[in-house]
Amino acid sequence: AQSVTQLDSHVSVSEGTPVLLRCNYSSSYSPSLFWYVQHPNKGLQLLLKYTSAATLVKGINGFEAEFKKSETSFHLTKPSAHMSDAAEYFCVVSDTSGTYKYIFGTGTRLKVLA
Amino acid sequence: DTEVTQTPKHLVMGMTNKKSLKCEQHMGHRAMYWYKQKAKKPPELMFVYSYEKLSINESVPSRFSPECPNSSLLNLHLHALQPEDSALYLCASSSAAGTRPAFFGQGTRLTVV
Numbered sequence: 001a002q003s004v005t006q007l008d009s010h011v012s013v014s015e016g017t018p019v020l021l022r023c024n025y026s027s028s029y030s031p032s033l034f035w036y037v038q039h040p041n042k043g044l045q046l047l048l049k050y051t052s053a054a055t056l057v058k059g060i061n062g063f064e065a066e067f068k069k070s071e072t073s074f075h076l077t078k079p080s081a082h083m084s085d086a087a088e089y090f091c092v093v094s095d096t097s098g099t100y101k102y103i104f105g106t107g108t109r110l111k112v113l114a
Numbered sequence: 115d116t117e118v119t120q121t122p123k124h125l126v127m128g129m130t131n132k133k134s135l136k137c138e139q140h141m142g143h144r145a146m147y148w149y150k151q152k153a154k155k156p157p158e159l160m161f162v163y164s165y166e167k168l169s170i171n172e173s174v175p176s177r178f179s180p181e182c183p184n185s186s187l188l189n190l191h192l193h194a195l196q197p198e199d200s201a202l203y204l205c206a207s208s209s210a211a212g213t214r215p216a217f218f219g220q221g222t223r224l225t226v227v
Contacts, residue, residue: 032213043118043204044157044218051213090156094213100145100164102216104156 002027004091006105014113019063019078021108023091026072032094033074034102035065039087047089050074061085086112117141120205120219128227129195135222137188137205146188147216148180149204157204163188195226 007022025031032051036044048059055067065076074091089108095101118139127133137146144165149157162170163182171180177199179191188205202223206216 032215034215036218041202041221041223043120043220044206046215046217049215094215096213100147100162100169100208101159102147107154107156 002029002031002093002095002103004033004093004103004105006089006091006108008108009106010109010111012111012113013081015083016080019076019081019085019110021076021089021091021110023074023076023105024072025074025091025093027093027096029096032096033065033067034092034094035059035063035074035076036090036092037087038090038107044090047076081110081112083112083114086110118205118207118217118219120203120222122222123220124223124225126225126227127192127195129197131195132191132193134192135190135203135205135224137190137219138186139207139217140186141207141209141217142185143207143209143217144185145208145216146182147206147208148178148188148190149206151202151204151221161190192224195224197226200224200226 003026005024034049035047038044048057050067058064063078091105121136146163148160151157160174161180166182181189202221204221205219208216
């Protein structure tokens with residue numbers, strides 16, 4: 001069975017400093033992994049996706065993530081945090097056995113301090 | 115265009131009311147989803163439609179009734195809901211099983227009084 005674990009429920013950074021949101025996955029197959037962002041009372045926006053092409057994936061708003069098979073990790077990073085990055089972030093793995101299911105991590109709330 | 119449109123944005127309904135949530139996408143996606151999200155929690159899958167047929171029902175109570183009239187539309191019919199059903203209801207769509215991302219609507223904030 002596939003699963004994702006987000007290692008931090010809350011992360012606080014100062015504006016202008018780097019962001020690191022951690023995600024580990026478990027998958028019997030070659031996984032498809034995604035990061036989504038959710039601002040308060042909004043839907044989920046796709047930040048980036050890994051689908052077995054390049055291991056370093058660039059997304060929107062300056063975010064990127066690196067797929068590391070040896071560490072079963074897919075951590076999200078950004079070099080310099082902006083106030084508008086404050087939101088909930090979800091790491092998601094898709095079930096590639098054909099069920100159409102997306103398995104969500106529990107989320108990481110990012111707080112950006114002025 | 116990666117837009118999934120949900121209406122209404124907000125809905126307040128009594129426990130004896132019948133209402134419907136609507137979702138529309140024009141990306142040609144053949145899988146559509148309903149999720150329920152409570153505060154400070156990840157979305158929970160409710161239903162999946164694949165090629166307009168219900169493929170997954172995650173043991174959702176019968177007071178929630180999904181419908182997929184065509185490949186672009188997804189409805190969620192609500193009847194005799196309970197206050198604990200108050201949540202953000204999210205619709206999503208995707209182009210294929212597994213490898214492609216899902217695209218989400220902005221959600222309907224439902225309050226049951």
